[in-house]
Amino acid sequence: MLTRRTSGEGPAPLALGALGLLGLAFFLAPLAGLVLRSPLGRLPETLLQPGVLSALRLSLVISLGALGLSLLLGLPLAWMLSRGPLEGGRVIRSLVLVPMVLPPVVGGVALFAAFGRRGFLGSALEAAGLSLPFSTAGAVVAAAFVAMPFLVVSVEDALNSVDRRLEDAAATMGASRMTILRTITLPAVAPALGGGAALCWARALGEFGATIMFAGNLEGVTQTIPLAVYTKLPVDPDGALALSLVLLAVALAVIVALRGRIRGL
C-alpha cells in the first residue's frame, strides 16, 4: 500500500458494522433464549419451591459471607501492597491475581490441599474441631478464594492513584496515619471500593467449580444457585431456568450499578 486511504471510503466500515452486529447478536441470543425458555408466567411459585428457595437463601448467605471475608482480609492486603511493607512487591501482587485466572475447579483441589482434613493447615483445624470441607463455611472460603482478588486489585489500583502529596501534607500537619487513612485515603478510594466489592460479590455469587469440589453439593448446606442449576437441569428444568434467570437479573443489576464507577463498564 503506497497510498493511504482516506477514512470513510471503501467496504471496510460496512463489513465491520455487519460483524459488529453479529457480535451483538452472539451475546444477546443466549440471554434471550434463557428468558424465552424460562417459566416466566410461573416464576414466583417456581422460585418458592423448597429446593429452589434454599439455593437462593444459601447463595445470598455465602456470597455475602465471601464479600465480608474479602473486605476483612482483602482491604488490609490491598493497603499493604500499595502502602505497607509489600509496597511494589510485584511477585506477591501477581500471586494475588492467580485465583482470577486459575480454573476454579483447580482452586477447589488446592483448597483441599490446604484446608482439607488431610491438608497441611486443615489437619490442625480439624484437631481444633473446625472442619471446612462440605460445610457452608467451606463454601464461603471457596467463594472468597476466587472472588477476593477482584476487590484487592481495584482497591490497590485506586490507592496507587491517590495523590500522595495530600497524605504527606496531612502528615506534616501532625495527622496520625490512622487519621490520614480515615479522612483522606478511604474517601478517595471509596468509589473503587464500591465497584470492587460489587465485582467481588458477583463473582462469589457465580462461583461453581471450587465450591462443588471443596464444599460439595448438598441442598440447604452448600448447594448455591449455580450448583442447583447444574443439579436440577436434568430433573427440574423449570427450577433450573428460574434460578438462571435470577443470576442473569443480578448480573444486569451489577453492571448497571457499576456504570461510570469503574472505567470500562
Add this chain to the structure above:
Amino acid sequence: MRRGPRVVAVVGAMLLLTACGGGDGEETGGEASGDADLVVYAASSLTEAFGEIGSIYEDENPGSTVKFSFESSSTLASQITEGAPADVFASADEMQMGVVEDEGLARDPAPFVTNRLVVITPEDNPMRVENVEDLAEDGLKLVLGGPEVPVGAYAREMFGRLGVLRSAEANVVSNEEDVKAVVAKVRLGEADAGVVYRTDVTSEVEDDLQVIEVPRNASPLAVYPIGALSDAPNPGGARDFVDLVNSEPGARVLRSFGFGLP
C-alpha cells in the same frame, strides 16, 4: 492513567472465569472431522471398560476415531434430549435411558451389563466402617451420587432395603455429580465413606481405598442399557459399536473390569 486497561483486564478475566464455571465434562462436542468419527455418551462408571472397547473398535475400523463423553447418565440424558450429536448412549440405569426413549431418540436399547454396589473408605478407614449399616452411624461423613444420578438412586434403594435410609441420608455431606467424583472425594480422604459400583475400584485407585462388600440381598442390581441414537450422525458406526459391545470380545473386556452380564 494505567488504570483503564487493567480494569478492563479484570472484567475480562471475570467473564472468562464465569464462562468456564460449569462445564468440565463436555469436551466431546462431536464436531464432524470425518465421517468415521463416532461419539459415545456413556455413564462414567464405564470409563475404563469403554476406553478399551473403543481401542478395539478403532483397530477394527482403521481411520475411525471414537470420542467419549463420560458423565452421570442423568447429565448425558439431558444433553441428548437437548440435541447433543451423539451416536450411542450407554446409561447406568433404565430410568435415564427412558428419558431419552420417551423423546423418541433411542433405537431399541437393551441391557448389556450389570453392576453391584460396594462401600469404599479411605485406606486408613478413619471411622472403622465394617459393614453397610455402619454408614448410618452418627457423625460419619458420607458422599453419595445425587438422587438423580443412577449410583445415588441405587445407594438410596440399598439403604431403604436395610431400613437405615433416614440415618444414612442424614450423614450425606455431598451429593456428587457422578460416581467418579464420589471415588475422588473418598480417595482424597475428605469423606469417611462412599457408595460406588464394584467396577469403580480400578487398579489405579484400589491401593488408596478399602472396599467393604454389600450383601447380595441388600444391593440392587444395576442394569445398564445401551442403544444407538435415532439422530446419530454416524448410524452405521453406532450400530457397529453396539454390536461390538454385545460381542464376545466386548463382553470379555466388560467382565475383566468386574461387570456382570445380564
